[in-house]
Amino acid sequence: MRKLLSRLLSLLLLCLISSAQSIPPPSSRSLDALLQDYAFRAFLRPRTGIPYHGNVPSNFTGIQITAMRLRSGSLRTHGVKSYNEFQIPVGVLVQPYVQRLVLVYQNLANWSSLYYPLPGYTYLTPVLGLLTYDASNLSATNLPELEIKASDKPIFIRFPQLKSLPQTSTPQCVWFDLHGLPEFSNLTSDNVCSTLQQGHFSIVAESSAPSPAPSPPTDEGPKNPTGGGEDEDKSRVWIIVGSVVGGFLLLVLLGFLVFWVQKYKHKNQMQQMEKAAEVGEALHMTSVGNTRAPVAMGTRTQPVLENEYVP
């Protein structure tokens, strides 16, 4: 029982540590793999440079996917004027070199914040993904992504429409690399973000709810003009500090609980042992009484002695 408890405790600790670290949920990679598979299924006899819309399994209703096959030479020299929201300029290089590649487009729609949670921010657009794969085997699954790099001009993402903006916050572009790590940047213009690489993209605004740093207003004055980046870092630090302290408190509480449970158990055991001893004695007594009752009774009254005295 003690072993089980300590194991449970260490498991909890592990959970706490990993939850503090895992800002990107591991499932976004498996979603990429699943969507690659389903996007490739959209190709029957694919012509190059034509977008094909894929169907997602019913448990992912809402997500939209498109696949387009291209020669990598054509991508470099012509780019793609318009691939849904993406505008790919000339000069995009693919590594490692493949003859043909597939650009998989994802629109995560209402699944965006589930797969790319971003605490402290509100999504103003769905998360859009652009990922590159080797086109040499169109029935392959679990393909690794290729790397693409815009060398001349950046790739533009023209988001159709922003959700209404929370007051006092400015919209920012966010880019998630393949590990799910976010990186923020300024909008290129209204509704437009730019990137040199593939990944997942959206426009976010800081949500007004959390205002964690308890700093005097005199401090905030000179800090604001330097840019919002510092405030973000600060709020993230506070979130991490908060969760660590919270986790620690929880652990201490759990420790107390375990201690108390064990103490209680010990006490209970002692009581039971005492009880058992008592019962044992009682049984012993009764067993003696049962077998030797007449003898005992006889010795107690002892009429024989009286007779001895009388004569």
Ligand SMILES: *[C@@H]1O[C@H](CO)[C@@H](O)[C@H](O)[C@H]1NC(C)=O
């Ligand atoms: C959704 O369905 C697909 C195919 O039916 C399956 O491979 C996948 O594991 C399911 N995912 C979830 C999260 O239910």
Ligand SMILES: *[C@@H]1O[C@H](CO)[C@@H](O)[C@H](O)[C@H]1NC(C)=O
């Ligand atoms: C997204 O919307 C679709 C219906 O349009 C629904 O079936 C699906 O469950 C929703 N996904 C999430 C994560 O809420």
Ligand SMILES: *[C@@H]1O[C@H](CO)[C@@H](O)[C@H](O)[C@H]1NC(C)=O
């Ligand atoms: C393509 O990939 C599928 C699935 O991984 C595999 O079964 C098949 O042998 C591959 N074909 C070629 C030509 O490599």
Ligand SMILES: *[C@@H]1O[C@H](CO)[C@@H](O)[C@H](O)[C@H]1NC(C)=O
């Ligand atoms: C983003 O824009 C703000 C003002 O709009 C500016 O102060 C800041 O330097 C810009 N940041 C970057 C990384 O360009």
